Amino acid sequence: MKAFDLLEATLGHEMTPGESWQDDMNLWQWLDDGILRVEPLKPADSRNCDRAIVLSCGIHGNETAPIELLVAMAKQLSETPRRLQARVLFILGNPKAVVNGSRFVDENLNRLFSPQYKQAKPQNPEQRRASDLMRAIDEFFSLAAPHQRRVHYDLHTAIRDSKHPFFAVYPHSPEGFSRNAVARLQAADVDTVLLSHAPASTFSHYSHCYHQAEAFTVELGKVKPFGGNDMSKLEPLKRLLEAMLYGLWPTPQLDEQRIKLFRVTRAIHRQHQEFSLSFADDLANFSRFKKGQQLAQDGNEEIVAEHDGEAIVFPNRKVAVGQRALLTVIQSAPSILTD
Numbered sequence: 001m002k003a004f005d006l007l008e009a010t011l012g013h014e015m016t017p018g019e020s021w022q023d024d025m026n027l028w029q030w031l032d033d034g035i036l037r038v039e040p041l042k043p044a045d046s047r048n049c050d051r052a053i054v055l056s057c058g059i060h061g062n063e064t065a066p067i068e069l070l071v072a073m074a075k076q077l078s079e080t081p082r083r084l085q086a087r088v089l090f091i092l093g094n095p096k097a098v099v100n101g102s103r104f105v106d107e108n109l110n111r112l113f114s115p116q117y118k119q120a121k122p123q124n125p126e127q128r129r130a131s132d133l134m135r136a137i138d139e140f141f142s143l144a145a146p147h148q149r150r151v152h153y154d155l156h157t158a159i160r161d162s163k164h165p166f167f168a169v170y171p172h173s174p175e176g177f178s179r180n181a182v183a184r185l186q187a188a189d190v191d192t193v194l195l196s197h198a199p200a201s202t203f204s205h206y207s208h209c210y211h212q213a214e215a216f217t218v219e220l221g222k223v224k225p226f227g228g229n230d231m232s233k234l235e236p237l238k239r240l241l242e243a244m245l246y247g248l249w250p251t252p253q254l255d256e257q258r259i260k261l262f263r264v265t266r267a268i269h270r271q272h273q274e275f276s277l278s279f280a281d282d283l284a285n286f287s288r289f290k291k292g293q294q295l296a297q298d299g300n301e302e303i304v305a306e307h308d309g310e311a312i313v314f315p316n317r318k319v320a321v322g323q324r325a326l327l328t329v330i331q332s333a334p335s336i337l338t339d
């Protein structure tokens with residue numbers, strides 16, 4: 001089979017939605033722009049494989065390392081067909097923003113994964129895309145047999161430097177934060193995990209909340225243009241994903257000495273047009289503050305650190321009014337995890 005390029009196929013509109021083809025072992029289906037399902041060819045194999053895995057990238061159009069990673073993985077599978085142990089959904093999230101080289105076109109796509117956007121008339125390309133992606137996820141997981149493990153890794157890169165460059169956001173999880181799921185991230189050198197305190201309208205939260213998937217937003221270093229990423233740093237993640245796709249299900253032990261867990265304490269949303277952060281634009285994610293130190297000024301409200309050692313993640317003074325402008329987090333012991 002000709003090497004399949006997920007990025008070219010998406011941006012070049014090379015495929016027709018519904019088009020399918022096969023190699024010696026797997027059935028490939030182009031469900032829509034940038035939405036590719038690959039599953040074992042024999043229906044019996046497809047039913048018996050015990051995993052349904054979603055791998056997404058490009059939800060923000062300028063976050064290129066994850067796109068390069070998933071393009072390479074799909075290309076390798078097309079060139080050298082291998083027996084999949086999983087049904088797999090590859091997603092390139094926001095093709096229009098990828099073309100622009102921008103985070104988004106009209107609106108941040110990763111704030112729109114909420115059932116309300118499946119019903120409402122879309123007001124812009126991102127609202128339409130969020131609706132299409134949620135439907136693709138719903139269909140993919142609804143076709144999973146009850147015994148199939150559901151997984152979604154939504155891959156991103158961050159705007160700022162970070163004291164912990166590879167980190168994940170674990171969506172709000174009233175049933176507890178799984179030690180085994182965190183151990184899998186650690187095996188991929190994602191050694192820092194934020195434990196969310198509340199529901200959000202992100203892609204990973206959608207899969208976790210509505211489909212009980214082991215789902216994470218995974219940050220893989222800093223935003224760089226295509227070709228500017230050091231892809232060797234993503235090798236451990238690639239190996240983990242390949243084990244999930246082709247091997248025995250990975251069950252690494254958590255290294256409690258090395259894992260860094262942070263409990264989210266606040267999601268601070270910008271409320272006023274007059275909004276500023278009280279620290280430099282190049283201050284790294286996970287920088288810590290002392291209790292009472294100012295973090296932001298929002299209209300007349302002064303926002304301060306509530307605890308010694310409170311750290312900031314994803315600060316962005318340019319977000320629209322009403323949007324999340326930063327998270328505050330506190331380091332936690334591994335005993336916070338459940339099994």
Ligand SMILES: O=C(O)CCC(=O)N[C@@H](CCC(=O)O)C(=O)O
Nearest residue numbers: 110156158159160169202217314
């Ligand atoms: O570096 C930044 O400020 C943003 C990087 C990014 O896109 N992060 C995701 C995190 C999603 C989550 O909280 O699960 C986002 O902001 O959408």
Ligand SMILES: [Zn+2]
Nearest residue numbers: 060063156157
């Ligand atoms: Zn992102």
